[in-house]
Amino acid sequence: MSLCHLLVISGGRSPEHEVALQSALNVVAAVDRKAFDLAVVGIDKDGAWRQLPSDDFVRHRDDPTRIALAPGGRPVTLCCREGRGWMVPLDGSPAWPVDVAFPVLHGAYGEDGTIQGFLALMGVPCVGCDTASSANSMDKAITKRLLQAAGIPVAPGVVVTRGASWPTAEALGREFGWPLFVKPARLGSSVGVVKVKTPAELAPALTEAFRYDDKVLVEQCLRGREIECAVLGNDAPRASLPGEVVPRHEFYSYAAKYLDDQGAALYAPADLPAETTQRVQAMAVAAFQAMGCSGLARVDFFLMPDGSLAVNELNTIPGFTRISMYPRLWQCSGLTYTELVGELVRLAMESHRQRASLCTSFT
């Protein structure tokens, strides 16, 4: 039996380039080489695609501050021929048929639907969410609306766009109290997220958030535990045991995530009553379906002292680093890293087959 040709794509043009490399190292290490013929493409920060050796695509792998794509390799692109996708070296060497691609890319140009759209155009099955559900989940304002429409609780808040006049601190304070959270709508890693404690801090926080996006959310501060749940599947998604993040900073900021080794404690699984676990799992699946997700997503919650839940956000390509929640939660739910990668590929093929079987002409 011929091996399945799996293309792992990592790096990318977002501030999360380095985190993506750490994730990709772990995904590649978990790939079952008896089932897959593997190729790795690194996307440079300027957008260039290079095929690199699958077992040597990263430099300084153990130093998160210096980790980088290996130099050299072969410039490549993708094309669609005979109804399927190919990786095509630009030096004229033979093309490689791609059976499935796993974009291990976080943030912009990775989780926002762009790479998913490109792979769909090229006829390549893609691990994870499709273009629309990726783009919608990346946008916290759209996420809030879709979840609310499905009856799923979210943090109360308003959307401010660059062109519109800003709401006054008095009006926001009256509606939501203090502190408030201000955050760019379509970013990740807590970049541009500010906890606003007093009216005087509001305008600088909005200015900071508008450096990163034209759309900004102002939210009520939810004083709850931060619970995360991994979802896996297409039409019948299942939820893992929930985990918990306990930030040791003011909130789960960029520094707490990446700069401070002791910035947060991660518990997988979280210490929760069985009844709460079940509610988290049911709501995680409901949120996944409300967003139209497929393949995988990590659904992040606030669990309030009274036991109520609110969904904070969905991450459609969650971290896959050694300590990341998504694979850890599946491990403690009985799925090894290698089984998880195999299942993600199977789900990608299944979605692709379903889409391909749809009628494409009306005659």
Ligand SMILES: Nc1ncnc2c1ncn2[C@@H]1O[C@H](COP(=O)(O)OP(=O)(O)O)[C@@H](O)[C@H]1O
């Ligand atoms: N409404 C809120 N109430 C309390 N904490 C919040 C709120 N929104 C964000 N935070 C804090 O900021 C962190 C980052 O915000 P989040 O919306 O998850 O953005 P990102 O996509 O950058 O992770 C959260 O993990 C949490 O610690």
Ligand SMILES: [Mg+2]
């Ligand atoms: Mg988050």
